[in-house]
Amino acid sequence: MGSGRRVVTFGLAIAAAVAISACTHAPAAPPYAGAAAHPVPGRAEQQARVPDEYLITLAPDVDERVISEFYGRFGIKELEALGDGTYLLVLTNDPGPQEMEGLIGDDTRFRAVQPNIIYWANRSARKVK
Secondary structure (H helix, E strand, C coil), X not given: CCHHHHHHXXXXXXXXXXXXXXXXXXXXXXXXXXCXXXXXXXXXXXXXXXXXXXXXXXXXXXXXHXXXXXXXXXXXXXXXXXXXXXXXXEECXXXXXXXXHHHHCCCXXXXXXXXXXXXXXXXXCCCCC
16 A cells, blocks of 8 residues: 555544544534423423413314313413414413413313423514513
């Protein structure tokens, strides 16, 4: 093997080592991605969310009046149908995510109740909690 080939081979080996090292030391998420960018299921009370807003998903063929039945005591400011049995509920007196979920218990008319989580770090339209 000539000295020119050795230099090229050595250079390629160094380049590969640098590339592998860079990959193993790269951050798991981009530096701008905070907790709000990738929510962790089951930890909604610790995530940035839109104050007083919840997403409610009802079982098929359940009337939206059941939402007023369960959450009317907290003052419903707005109830907007988003499609596929999901509604945006805006309250005047927010009891918090745990109580909102606890109120429905095992009621099969509800498929999900969750706070309106901020899924990106730079949301400027609304204040977050």
